[in-house]
Amino acid sequence: MLNPNADDLKKDVPPPKRRFRFGFSRRSMLPGMAALLLVILVGLVIHASYRNADKYYLNFAAGALEIWQGTFSPGGKKRILIMPGVQKPTDIQAVYTKKMVFPLAFNFYISKAEALMADKGMPDFFGIKSYLNRALSFATTEEHRQTAHVRLNQIDRMILFYKADVAATKGTRSGLEAALDYLDQAAALNPDEIETELIKKKKASIHKLLETL
Helix, strand or coil: CCCCCHHHHHHHCCCCCCECHHHCEHHHHHHHHHHHHHHHHHHHHHHHHHHHHCCEEEEEECCEEEEEEECCCCCCEEEEEEEECCCCCCCCCCCECHHHHHHHHHHHHHHHHHHHHCCCCCCCHHHHHHHHHHHHHCCCCHHHHHHHHHHHHHHHHHHHHHHHHHHHCCCCHHHHHHHHHHHHHHHCCCCCHHHHHHHHHHHHHHHHHHHHC
16 A cells, blocks of 8 residues: 655645734734725815815805805815805905905995994894894904904994983983993993093983982
């Protein structure tokens, strides 16, 4: 009976699987590599979405200038403001930044507030404050924020002056005291020199009326 020699036995033995260091085979590494690739892809999508959300666009249609903002997605965008009556820029760029387009919206709402203040008769205080607060939401500089706050304080002082006059016309002690309270609130809203003098005169006249009571 023939005995196989050593060379024949070596041929019949399958070669050992190739393993990486630490004893991991290529097959066992595939799920980990796939998971790592998925994490990288998700990270790239999120990064692209953040960058897209910082992009702004201008579009002129039907006599109105529109502001569009990129959405939190790699390529989407949505319209955030329509500004009727605003002239079309001479050259519309492909992409804008917030600091480039927000001043357009700020000035738009400031002009709307000024138009309401210029109307004859009783001013639309609610509408004016609404426009000023919208302008404030588009302020990108300290100067713009100061402008909006100054005008908001001006409207609040006008409202308080009106309330003080209405309360004082009642001629009662409670009405006169309420009028003084309204004037004190107006004095706390940084009035100019003319308004400060007006507040002093109004308070002096009210105090005289209280003495007569």
